[in-house]
Amino acid sequence: MKANTKKLLAMGLSVVLAVGCLTGCGGDSNSSSTSGDTAKTGDEGGSSSSKKTFDDLGGMSIKIGDWYTSEDTGETDYAKATENYRKEIMEKYNFKINRESAYSYTDQQETYVNGVMSNSPSCQLFYLYQEMVSAPLMKGLMYDLKTLPEFDFTEEKWNQTVVELMSIGNGIWGMSPENEPRGGVFFNKRMLKEAGISDEEPYDLQKDGKWTWSKFEEYCKKLTVDADGDGKTDQYALASFSKYYLPMCAANNNATFVSRDKDGKYQNATGTKEFLEAMNWGMSLMDKGYIMPKPDGAAWDWYKAAFRDGEVAMQTAEVYEISAFASMEDEWGFVMFPYNEKNKGATNKTTPNDNIVVMPSCFSAEEAEKIAFAYDLYTEATPGYDLDDAWKQTYYDQFKDDRAVDETLTMMHEQEHIQTSYLPLISDLDYGDFCYAVYAGATTPAKKIEAISSKWDSKISDMNKKYANFAASHSK
Numbered sequence: 097m098k099a100n101t102k103k104l105l106a107m108g109l110s111v112v113l114a115v116g117c118l119t120g121c122g123g124d125s126n127s128s129s130t131s132g133d134t135a136k137t138g139d140e141g142g143s144s145s146s147k148k149t150f151d152d153l154g155g156m157s158i159k160i161g162d163w164y165t166s167e168d169t170g171e172t173d174y175a176k177a178t179e180n181y182r183k184e185i186m187e188k189y190n191f192k193i194n195r196e197s198a199y200s201y202t203d204q205q206e207t208y209v210n211g212v213m214s215n216s217p218s219c220q221l222f223y224l225y226q227e228m229v230s231a232p233l234m235k236g237l238m239y240d241l242k243t244l245p246e247f248d249f250t251e252e253k254w255n256q257t258v259v260e261l262m263s264i265g266n267g268i269w270g271m272s273p274e275n276e277p278r279g280g281v282f283f284n285k286r287m288l289k290e291a292g293i294s295d296e297e298p299y300d301l302q303k304d305g306k307w308t309w310s311k312f313e314e315y316c317k318k319l320t321v322d323a324d325g326d327g328k329t330d331q332y333a334l335a336s337f338s339k340y341y342l343p344m345c346a347a348n349n350n351a352t353f354v355s356r357d358k359d360g361k362y363q364n365a366t367g368t369k370e371f372l373e374a375m376n377w378g379m380s381l382m383d384k385g386y387i388m389p390k391p392d393g394a395a396w397d398w399y400k401a402a403f404r405d406g407e408v409a410m411q412t413a414e415v416y417e418i419s420a421f422a423s424m425e426d427e428w429g430f431v432m433f434p435y436n437e438k439n440k441g442a443t444n445k446t447t448p449n450d451n452i453v454v455m456p457s458c459f460s461a462e463e464a465e466k467i468a469f470a471y472d473l474y475t476e477a478t479p480g481y482d483l484d485d486a487w488k489q490t491y492y493d494q495f496k497d498d499r500a501v502d503e504t505l506t507m508m509h510e511q512e513h514i515q516t517s518y519l520p521l522i523s524d525l526d527y528g529d530f531c532y533a534v535y536a537g538a539t540t541p542a543k544k545i546e547a548i549s550s551k552w553d554s555k556i557s558d559m560n561k562k563y564a565n566f567a568a569s570h571s572k
Contacts, residue, residue: 121458161198
């Protein structure tokens, strides 16, 4: 199944109906509204009894926009049950809701900003990549979701990492009903067996807390092969994208690129000893010849084909990249990134970079509340499936074995195995500022840390001031 289909099903948003949008925006988003006999507080569609509900949404149409949703809703029992549930709520409450690919990845921020500023957004709810959120937020273009009594963000269905990221001042400015698993290590089962490694061993080590840096190095040594003895490597252990690999090295040594203190201020965290240690270890695998270098003239995503075609045995990558392995002949597995066992507080971790759902600030309170009520129903667990069942069902047919889902992806949903990434919320900062040159061997980690330090400190300081001003103006 295609990755974008997987995303759609994983979110449990599998109904595709041809619907229109509300006509423009209007009113003051901070004003209060009442809807007469059509609004009440109660228990509807699995909602909390403390949430406000409506009896009739008057035939309104709601579009949820992103840049990757497929029209293929899937044929699984879960997909069909989800579609039936969505049809039922739309009929019962007299509304239509549709999620579709409404803009491109590159145009998402411009589409959002221009639409809201002109009071004519193309969608009622927008998915935005984390890096695209801070600029429109600082412009006041996002609705304060905390003011909407139809939402209860303490409910299990809401991604609490996103709630935390988007809680500024007294408001909550973005949400996500998804906890999508992210970065880990894919491994080729055939190549492991040929190296004398059981294809179940990575899972066993992970389960026992022994999937560590030292064990990973043992694997790398065995999986790097000069088959004909000519002094040239014929098979490499690993090939990855620098912006996936090096951040995973950091997270699994309790390090990060940008942190946030107890007062909510962002800090440049590349100067910690844990960060430098992680970068030095990560690049040591390159120095030892375990990591396949980028071929001359290759496209930026060359590493995908290298793993798919059996040129390398392992790859650090995001879960959504499984689509690149659709035609792969070999069986493969997936585990979390190994951790530094010498760091007392370290454990296997992933770093989510969740897309964030935002609402245009130009909607009136009445419009916003109706949109919120519809979306709250839309994101409820499908009847017959609890939240845990729902997300797992969507991944079982994507992975080659159940252990990847039942063990690895399950770990990625547990808070102790999640490290929040704050870098995306700092405008004009990018992992590539550090990763590109270091991974290419153009400089050392220590030199690059020193080179970017002043620039990063300045940009982070500027963003702290902007966030502080925003929080002050949105606090009561």
